[in-house]
Amino acid sequence: MEVTITQYKRCDVIKAAGRIDSNTAPQLAEALKSIIDAGRYKIIFDMKEVNFVSSKGWWVLIDTQKQCKRYKRGELVLVNIRNEIQESLKLIGMGSYFKIYDDIVSAVGSF
Numbered sequence: 001m002e003v004t005i006t007q008y009k010r011c012d013v014i015k016a017a018g019r020i021d022s023n024t025a026p027q028l029a030e031a032l033k034s035i036i037d038a039g040r041y042k043i044i045f046d047m048k049e050v051n052f053v054s055s056k057g058w059w060v061l062i063d064t065q066k067q068c069k070r071y072k073r074g075e076l077v078l079v080n081i082r083n084e085i086q087e088s089l090k091l092i093g094m095g096s097y098f099k100i101y102d103d104i105v106s107a108v109g110s111f
Contacts, residue, residue: 003031010111011042011074013104017049020057029060032076036067041074044107048080058092065097075099079107 001024002017012035020028035043045061047053053061061076068074077099081089089095101107 001027003028005031005035007040008108011044011108012040013044013046013108015046015049019052019054020050020060021052021054022056025054025056025060028057029063032060032064036064041068042111043068043074043076044079044101044104045076046079046104047082047085050085051082053085053088055092058089058094062094062097074111077101077107077110079104 001019004015006013006015014028014031014035016028018024032043043064061078065076068076079101080103081100086095086100089098099107099110101110
């Protein structure tokens with residue numbers, strides 16, 4: 001899995017490509033942790049090139065969301081999420097836990 005981070009004035013955009021599963025979730029967790037450790041809590045996760053998310057991947061995102069929302073510091077929002085992945089998110093009962101946007105411009109504007 002390939003992960004890139006772009007820092008903007010209002011937020012950070014993290015982009016991943018490929019599968020997020022038990023093997024690659026720790027790499028995503030480390031990238032998200034590096035953003036939070038830098039004191040930045042407004043994060044956009046661009047999922048345009050993500051084709052699968054396992055339960056381990058969802059737990060990484062849920063844990064990141066908890067850290068971002070603590071003390072109302074920020075939030076993790078999802079962008080360009082595929083329909084089948086969005087359905088799996090609803091299936092595990094977390095469909096309303098993340099704000100989901102169709103494009104990065106809308107997501108950045110939400111902050």
